[in-house]
Amino acid sequence: MLQINNLIAQIEDQTIINGLSLTINPGEVHAIMGPNGSGKSTLSKVLTGHPHYTVNGGSIQYDGQDLLEMDPEERAIAGIFLAFQYPVEIPGVNNESFIRMAYNAKRKARGESEVDAFDFAQLISEKLKLVEMDEEFLSRSVNQGFSGGEKKRNEILQMAVLEPKLAILDEIDSGLDIDALRIVAEAVNKLRTPDRSFAVITHYQRLLTYIVPDVVHIMVEGRIVRSGGRELALEVEERGYDWLTVAASAE
Amino acid sequence: MTVMTMNSTSTLGKIAELARAQVETGALAQPSEEWRYTDSSIWVNPSESSESSEFPVQWTGTESITVRRASEISDDFGDQFGWNVTELAGNPGAVTTLAFANDALIVTGHGRVYLAVAATAPTHIPVVIRVAEGDRLEVSLVSTGAVAGHTCISVHLAANAECVINEVQTNSAPLVSSTYLVVQASKSHFQWAGVDGLTGVGIRTIRVRQIGDEAKTVLTALNLGAKKSENYIHTHVEHLAPGGESRQLVKSVLTGQSVSEFKGLVYVAPRAQKTDSSQSNQNMILSEQARALSRPQLSIFADDVKCAHGATMSQLDADQIYYLQTRGVNPADAKAVLMTGFADEAVDQLSMDSLTAIARETVRQFFESISES
Numbered sequence: 001m002l003q004i005n006n007l008i009a010q011i012e013d014q015t016i017i018n019g020l021s022l023t024i025n026p027g028e029v030h031a032i033m034g035p036n037g038s039g040k041s042t043l044s045k046v047l048t049g050h051p052h053y054t055v056n057g058g059s060i061q062y063d064g065q066d067l068l069e070m071d072p073e074e075r076a077i078a079g080i081f082l083a084f085q086y087p088v089e090i091p092g093v094n095n096e097s098f099i100r101m102a103y104n105a106k107r108k109a110r111g112e113s114e115v116d117a118f119d120f121a122q123l124i125s126e127k128l129k130l131v132e133m134d135e136e137f138l139s140r141s142v143n144q145g146f147s148g149g150e151k152k153r154n155e156i157l158q159m160a161v162l163e164p165k166l167a168i169l170d171e172i173d174s175g176l177d178i179d180a181l182r183i184v185a186e187a188v189n190k191l192r193t194p195d196r197s198f199a200v201i202t203h204y205q206r207l208l209t210y211i212v213p214d215v216v217h218i219m220v221e222g223r224i225v226r227s228g229g230r231e232l233a234l235e236v237e238e239r240g241y242d243w244l245t246v247a248a249s250a251e
Numbered sequence: 252m253t254v255m256t257m258n259s260t261s262t263l264g265k266i267a268e269l270a271r272a273q274v275e276t277g278a279l280a281q282p283s284e285e286w287r288y289t290d291s292s293i294w295v296n297p298s299e300s301s302e303s304s305e306f307p308v309q310w311t312g313t314e315s316i317t318v319r320r321a322s323e324i325s326d327d328f329g330d331q332f333g334w335n336v337t338e339l340a341g342n343p344g345a346v347t348t349l350a351f352a353n354d355a356l357i358v359t360g361h362g363r364v365y366l367a368v369a370a371t372a373p374t375h376i377p378v379v380i381r382v383a384e385g386d387r388l389e390v391s392l393v394s395t396g397a398v399a400g401h402t403c404i405s406v407h408l409a410a411n412a413e414c415v416i417n418e419v420q421t422n423s424a425p426l427v428s429s430t431y432l433v434v435q436a437s438k439s440h441f442q443w444a445g446v447d448g449l450t451g452v453g454i455r456t457i458r459v460r461q462i463g464d465e466a467k468t469v470l471t472a473l474n475l476g477a478k479k480s481e482n483y484i485h486t487h488v489e490h491l492a493p494g495g496e497s498r499q500l501v502k503s504v505l506t507g508q509s510v511s512e513f514k515g516l517v518y519v520a521p522r523a524q525k526t527d528s529s530q531s532n533q534n535m536i537l538s539e540q541a542r543a544l545s546r547p548q549l550s551i552f553a554d555d556v557k558c559a560h561g562a563t564m565s566q567l568d569a570d571q572i573y574y575l576q577t578r579g580v581n582p583a584d585a586k587a588v589l590m591t592g593f594a595d596e597a598v599d600q601l602s603m604d605s606l607t608a609i610a611r612e613t614v615r616q617f618f619e620s621i622s623e624s
Binding site for chain 2: 082
């Protein structure tokens, strides 16, 4: 589904991703861990086409297409979803209308008719239960005045509505207390399907006790220095990243 | 209707000068107690004016509203409206002609009233709004004429009274100015929401005095500036009693060479403890030459208060556009949504559907003209 080959990407003059390769097959859950500044969030931005990042090496194939040739909205319509580490607040834009617009953008691209506000209200009220959110969240402005946990739940709500093929969760666990973490993780687990793939970016092993990954990657200095099973995350928790950092710079 | 001949340039000049002088000098820097009702000094002195014109004021309202016409404004204005007051066209919806320079409107009662002022010559309109204890009065104000006009609105709120004023100005007059003098007794609630889509100069001067405990004031403005339009919003909110609350939100979207200025002073008197006030001025600047001036000010003499103020100058937020794109929305749609959202936060404060519809249409046309240019 996703093949990244020897990717090099930079912001301004600084190279952040430096020769990264990664393959994610349909239905797989990949965890991407690594110290601060190792390029994890940059990878999520590059995959979704953030305008501030430039790619100057390597390739990304998604579903047989050249992802780097696609605009951010085309990638979204093709099934890529990013749950933001810091979801953006949009004052004055109603949350429900926003999610409906996103939903209809996908339908329109598939040549299907747009769903009106009434039908959408029914659809979204089902999805709300998944993230244990109150109806009241829908009538507020997008993410405005939401607590950290509410913002993350709102991201997962959007994911539940948009039903992506590849979901990238960028530190979905940051800023969450233990109850909110459980709700978010359980919602993600309910959204796992045999075809849907996940890239779960996290600092902490704790999230991976809830969302159990098939593969764990450790990213250091812009590339993946080690990949393994679930036990790699536990090893990192115990030993930190230093031994991997040293190993990376020794190469 | 007769329109008497007059030198419109001089009248326009006079109104403009008057309005500018008010906003620049703050003509009421030291308001006295008489100002509880009004301060006639800011009005054109009718006795000195030899000019006169007539203009229609259309008003519609619920039956419990009384709109009266006061002719022969005396200098002793504070004397409990002791003028020659007559009922203004008893049936709602009637068009009444008022004469420039010796007329005023007095609005009392409870319910809703809609005033459309169709000026055909430069006008100066005094409006007095009195809301009795426990009553709620909603006033919507629209100018439809294409000449300069100045409306001076004096609002007196008794205890527990509520007054909501919606003002939507969209015409092509060279100058549309309004001055509000608001006095609030305890637990009263004053809300003003204004949308300025004028192509000329728009000036709003709003002075509020909370003289009773726990009064609440909410002021929300949206300015749509294009070409060479100028917009000025000057507010002066005085918290003179404990437990008061005030919220000010002034938003501008500016293109072309338009200018917008927000100058707002919040004054908290020594006895006005537990005051909770905020001022926010947000400007979206979409062209190289548009300018926004922001001067939120605080003058606080009490020690147990919460006063927040802030101003932002921005273009369309790249992160917001990107966020929408990652949800499948193309950049053109994303920009339209963001601009409308920016405006809606203010438009949503309008409490009367017919006016909200006018405002939304104004906003829509404004953004359409931007995307075309």
